[in-house]
Amino acid sequence: MASAPTTKKMMEEAMCSICLQLMTEAVSIDCGHSFCRQCIEDTFREKNPIESYQEKFTCPLCRKPFQRESLRPNKQLENLIESMKELECERLCEEHGEQLRLFCEDDGRLICWRCEHSPQHRGHSIELVEEAAPGFREILQIVLTDMREQENQCQSLKLATKEQTRQWKEKIVHERKKIQFEFDKLYNFLHGEEMWFLWRLEEKKEQTLRSLKDSEASLEKQSQELKSYIRELEKKCQQSAQDLLQDMRDTLGRSSAVELKVPEAVSLELQTVCNVSELYLDLKKMLKSYQVCVTLDPDTAHTDAIISENRRQVTYGGPQLNLRNSLRYLDLPWVLGCERFTSGRHYFEVDVGEDSGWDLGVCLENAPRRALMSLQPTSGFWVIRLWKGKEYVALTNPPTSLPLKEQIWVLGVFVDCEAGRVSFYNVTCTVSHIFTFPRASFSDTLRPFFGVSQGCTLFLNSQ
Structure with a gap:
């Protein structure tokens, strides 16, 4: 006869992970996991109509995909479960060798009638197994329902996190484009301002050079006229007394009329001054x-x-x-x-x-x-x-x-x-x-x- 721990381990292996009971009409799917036929078919009805129509489902344990038609009876496992049920009926207390027909709620374990009268369980709340099982089965169903809700919530959170990841990446791409756009605008603005200041500087240069050139031409013309008068007067001074005095009034009149016209002063102060650090960039x-x-x-x-x-x-x-x-x-x-x-x-x-x-x-x-x-x-x-x-x-x-x-x-x-x-x-x-x-x-x-x-x-x- 199998020992109690061995039997317990076998029963855990034969338990349906959906209803947490020994499997009824055990069936296997492609990944090798087994479930009660009714339990696995109930999961089909929980899927949305599109998935149900395509008959594509995932294993409740490992999430591997399988098709509805792949369900196959697991006769070997059913026979094993039946054998374990028989063993369960004959389960005996390891200490006293009596059948375990009682359940101690304080210790959460099966006991025999002799254990009930032992000092170890004196004053404990004890029920028959048949009476205690339904209540705890309901409790486990509540826990199971809560676990399923948490698992569904976990899946929803995973989807939400994926969506957040997508949104964040999209936001970064958008912000990068925004930064590049703003700096492109700044570069274009500064380039335009640079061209404008350079144009103004060039315009001022040409304007001032024209003024200086005009002044230089005027002075050159006056210089030639003055040299001509100087040569005429020098020649006059070398003539005889009679020739010197001849037309003296006209000579002096022309000489007194000669006056140097000083060109208007040209300002060399730059009107176009560009201080980029002060004007555009703090x-x-x-x-x-x-x-x-x-x-x-x-x-x-x-x-x-x-x-x-x-x-x-x-x-x-x-x-x-x-x-x-x-x-x-x-x-x-x-x-x-x-x-x-x-x-x-x-x-x-x-x-x-x-x-x-x-x-x-x-x-x-x-x-x-x-x-x-x-x-x-x-x-x-x-x-x-x-x-x-x-x-x-x-x-x-x-x-x-x-x-x-x-x-x-x-x-x-x-x-x-x-x-x-x-x-x-x-x-x-x-x-x-x-x-x-x-x-x-x-x-x-x-x-x-x-x-x-x-x-x-x-x-x-x-x-």
């Missing part, structure tokens, strides 16, 4: 929209770089003791910002003061810190330098001199990770572009980079 406002609050990372600071308590100021100072660790710069007074840039656009400003030397920009987080290296893009650094308070240099290879009209008091650093751009701006008063490094592909996280020399103090501006 560059400072654009940069400010990407501004981040940068603080200094004391763990990376060289011993000569003194960090303020609020971590927004670095000053060159005497060496500090007991500050060595593997993250710190060991050779020169450099320090990194705490912020890390991996994507997007970022902008920060540094008050550099005056008459000092500094290095400012960004670097790769994995750039070496324990040995001297060139601050160049090939080493992972995008930096500009003020050398001895006099010369601004972009540290390319070879370095690029930056002749500026105005001294930098406040330096702006702009990073576009996707575009691979690092740009610098003088934002002391108005915003003016200083330098942009050639496009790069950043291989690691970027961090703000600061270097100070003797007498230098750098302040990080807040938003």
